[in-house]
Structures are given as structure tokens and as C-alpha cells.
Amino acid sequence: MSSPARNHYLRVTASQTAAAEEAANPLRHATGHELMLAQLAEHKRQLKQIQSIERKADAKRAMLPEYAAWVQGVLESGAGLQDEVFMTVMVWYIDVGDFAAALPLATYAIRHGLVMPDTYQRTTACLIAEEYSTMAVKAVEAGQPVDAAALGEIAELVADQDMPDEVRAKLHKALGYVHSSRIDSTPEDRRQSQREAALGHLRRALELHDKVGVKKDIERLEREIKNAAPAGAKEGDGRG
Template sequence: MKCPFTAHIQRVSAAQAAKGQQVRLGALPLAENGAAATAYQLTLASLGNDLRQLSNTQSLETKISLKRGMIDTYRPWIEGALAAAKPAQDEIVGTMLVWAIDIAEWPLALDLARHVLAHGLALPERYRRTPATLIAEQVAEAGIGAAPTVDLATLQQVEAMTETADMPDEVRAKVKKAIGLAFKARAEAFDPTAESAVAGGKPALIAAAIAHLNRAFALDAKCGVRKIITSLEAEAKRIAADAAKTSAAEAAKAGEKSE
């Protein structure tokens, strides 16, 4: 665990780095040349070591586990960067944004995404995508797999913060597909007796799912939603038919009682 003093220095240094200032730490010399180094340089050196370890790891599952442990080292720097009045280009922040998405730490990922997009910061060159494209695609992919790891609210926030950004239609289709699948999952788990039950009930959730999936299909006909849409439309018709039968039966009973 990082000592409180070092964590404090990181927070202050990150905020000052955004102003073009440097905090030199004479008490923390570099191992090889003994020269004083800035907190940013020290933290960046630590990141370089971690990236090399990740690069030498083949298992994706192991990489994610490693990132969960490594990211704590950089939290004080992240806090300082997010608190800065005038944020500056920062490779540490950009990398931690990607890591937060990779490990599905959504509150942190959203905070960093807003920070990067609001201030027009670029990601490190190794990611080879614009920030909005990377954020949208990687978060969406977390909602498309067999075992989604991202919730509907997070997907909707990502859609909102990237809606005006230029990106490939295929990427935006992934976002709409992920949102559609999240609504579908909510429909499947719908409990009409729950206090949090949405207005309109299960039909409203299915309708929302269909709308988002149709938009995904319009953006990318190869995104794999056509069969899902067909299934949902059939379910919506069945529910409507059952509701009509129930209403007719209730009306008939009411008529019998009034006679």
C-alpha cells in the first residue's frame, strides 16, 4: 500500500502538473543516476514497469487480475488530475481510463471518461483510437458478451457523453446493441410486484430494447441483432394478445355482474 505522504505528493503533483508546474522530490532519488525526479516521472516510470509486466503476460484473465491490483498505485495521481482546474495531457490518466474499463470499475471509468472528453485529452498512441471511439467501443463490448459486466445506466451515460463524437457507425451500433440487450435482460427479469417496476411494465422494456436494436441494425446490418429483434417482436405480440384476452374476459365478467 502506498504511504500517505507519497499518495499526498501524487495528488498535489497531478494537480500542479496540469498547470505546467513540476514538484521535485529530493527525498526520492532515481535508482540509477541519483538525480531528483518529478512525481510525474516517478509515477510514469512505475507505469512503464507495470506495462512491461502486462506485455509479458499472455492470459487476458491474468492481465485483468494484475490491473485490478496495479491500479491502486495510481489512484492518488488520478484524484489529483481530476481535481485540477486546468487539466493537461497526461499519459497516466489516459492509461488508467483504459484500465478502469478493462476491470469493469465503472464509477472510476465514467469519471475519467468525462474528464478526458471534456478537456479534449488524447490517449497514449498505443491505443490507436480517438478517446470517444475507444470509450464507446470497449464499454459496449462489455455489454455484448455472453456474461455482460456493464449495467444499463453506465451504457446510457457512455452513449450520452459520446453522442456528438465522430466514430465509425459500427462502433455506435455496438453501443446501441449493448443498450438494447440490457433492456432485453431487464424485460426478462421484470417483476411487476417490485417497487422499482418501470411504468408500462414488461412491454415498455421490450419496446425500448427493440428500438435500440433496430437503430443498431440501421447503423450496421452485420451487428448480429436481426434474430433478437424478431424474437422480441414475437414476444411483444404474445404479451399484447394475452393482455387483450384478459381484458375481454374481465369485461365479460363485469357485464355478467351488471345483469
């Protein structure tokens, strides 16, 4: 049985042990940002142990809630200070396909001219456009839903930003694919305009980069538009 003396000893020992551990903790006087950086470093270490891209995305998805309060504070402050934690979280949201969550971070980063951490080796606008485009195309090809509105806002956000033509071509390809993927779910009377919107983006992608991989998609859409045109319009085309 536990005696009062033994209980007192255990409490004192536990308190002393905790105090010693706290004194040995190099982060005991760390600021909030330093704590976030330490957490980010640990999470990156864990991610390096994972080889599967799919499993990495699952791990990031589980980690992201731990940064939510910090990111919200940054957005509310509006200070526009360079922040590695904030910028990395933005990329992780894109990596897990949460375009809606990434959008306010991307908007903030572009508005304040924040730069990517050195490991990314790209400008912020270039990374945002390329990563959004890559994830959108992958989702469309896998038959998964894509947040078309968020992708459209990203296109507007980076419209006046400098980036390689190949990257902007990828963005137009993604927009074209998303429009094309929504044709079947669009009301019949609006499908033609949906096809034309998709075709416009794909043609622009091809203009920017002839190896972007959209030539067959352009040909298919041109056939669909021609076949869906009213009979009179088809005949008119034939006479021209």
C-alpha cells in the same frame, strides 16, 4: 554478540549503501508525473509477460489502486492537461469491468478533449464507446451484472462525438442487450416498455451496421412484444 562498535559500523555501512543507491537511481530527482510514468512503464512490461486476457485483467485490477491518488489529483485540478497515465488508467478501469470508476475519467477526457496515447490508434470517444460496449456485451452474454446507468451515461457523453457507424452500432447493441437482460427482473407492468427500449436500440444498431449481429435478437423481441400484448391489441393488429 553484537558490540557497540559493530553496530555503529553496520549503521554507517547501511547509510552509505543507501546513499550510493539513491545517487545511482535515475529517478531520484523525478517529478511525481515522471514517477507515475516510470511505474506505468514497469506495469506495462509486466502485463506483456501475461498471455491470458483474464489474467491480464486480474493484474490490472491489482495495479489500479497505485494510481488512485494521482487520478484523483488530476480530476480535482480540472486543468485538462494531456496525461498518458490518466488515459491509460481510464482504459484499464474499462478493461476490468469497473464502469463506475471509469466514468468520471471518461467524462473528464471528453470534456477537455484529451487524446489517447498513440498505441491505441483511436479517438478518445471512439475508444470509450467501443470498449464500454464490448465489455457490456461480454458481461451480458456471460450472465454477469452490468452497470446499466454508467453505460447510459457513456452513451449520452459520446452522443455528439464523431466515430465510425460500426462503433456506434456496437454501443446501441450493448444498450439493447442490457435492457433485454433486465426484462425478467423488471416488474410485470413495466416489462413491455423494457422490451421496446431494447428493441429500439437493436434496430438502431442494425440501421448503423447491418453486420452488427442483432437480427435474431430483434426477431425474438418482436415475438415477445407481440405475445405479451393485450388480447385487444393483438386482434387489432390482425385486422390491420
